Amino acid sequence: MRKSSPLPREFYAQDTLEVARSLIGKLLVHRIENLILSGFIVEAEAYVGPDDRASHASRGLTRRTAPMFGPPGFAYVYLIYGMYYCFNVVTEKEGYPAAVLIRSLEPHQGIIEMREKRKVTSIKELTNGPGKLCQALGITKDMNGRDLCSSDLWIEEGREPGKIGQGIRIGVHYAREWKDKPWRFFETGSEYLSR
DNA sequence: TATTGGATCGCC
DNA sequence: GCGATCCAATAG
Numbered sequence A: 001m002r003k004s005s006p007l008p009r010e011f012y013a014q015d016t017l018e019v020a021r022s023l024i025g026k027l028l029v030h031r032i033e034n035l036i037l038s039g040f041i042v043e044a045e046a047y048v049g050p051d052d053r054a055s056h057a058s059r060g061l062t063r064r065t066a067p068m069f070g071p072p073g074f075a076y077v078y079l080i081y082g083m084y085y086c087f088n089v090v091t092e093k094e095g096y097p098a099a100v101l102i103r104s105l106e107p108h109q110g111i112i113e114m115r116e117k118r119k120v121t122s123i124k125e126l127t128n129g130p131g132k133l134c135q136a137l138g139i140t141k142d143m144n145g146r147d148l149c150s151s152d153l154w155i156e157e158g159r160e161p162g163k164i165g166q167g168i169r170i171g172v173h174y175a176r177e178w179k180d181k182p183w184r185f186f187e188t189g190s191e192y193l194s195r
Numbered sequence B: 001t002a003t004t005g006g007a008t009c010g011c012c
Numbered sequence C: 001g002c003g004a005t006c007c008a009a010t011a012g
Helices: A016-023 A111-118 A130-137 A176-180
Strands: A027-032 A035-048 A075-080 A084-090 A098-107 A153-156 A164-167 A184-187
Touching: A016 A035, A016 A098, A016 A184, A027 A130, A035 A111, A035 A130, A075 A130, A084 A130, A098 A130, A098 A184, A111 A130
Parallel strands: none
Antiparallel strands: A027 A035, A027 A153, A035 A098, A035 A184, A075 A084, A084 A098, A164 A184
16 A cells, blocks of 8 residues: 655646646645545635636735635635535646636545534435535645645545546635636536535 | 625425 | 625725
8 A cells, every 4th residue: 555645745836727736636635643534636716826817816916815825735615505615726826826726526535524514414415516515625724824744634545546637616706707717627527526 | 984795404 | 696705905
């Protein structure tokens, strides 16, 4: 069995679209003491630069968006609609605001515990959405700004993904001409994609 | 200090 | 299709 290790910071330092595409098939892991909760990434979206109106960073550097302007390989976690968290990985060089939103996972380790956290039994409903996967893996505001290269939350090599599809991002109708950018990547045919 | 609205979800 | 629920970002 190969020793698991976090992807290096250079992985995150690349072009954001490249990172988003490359993340499909990788394994997102959260270790809570002796418990391992993980899932293969099957869907991710890129939020790129200061002009992308769909991105929080288009409003500039604020308290909330600070992690997006920071160095690559760190987590950007925020509360949405007052009740769910969304998990992103910060990309590109420090000072350039960009990140990839992890939208859905194929559950791997800790499925019993994920069911308890999610209050649902169907495996397909555990992590098929950005808010759901944070709930399943126990990702909260506490992980905002966490270093994915040296903490209990990380991404490692997973499995070879199937065919990768590309399309427009979800839930960004307000983003004017940026709403139609095909910056969402997903594993075609996966049963674990978000709605 | 007050108002607004959202990178969602689950139920009607 | 719609309400829940709260905080950051703005406006005043």
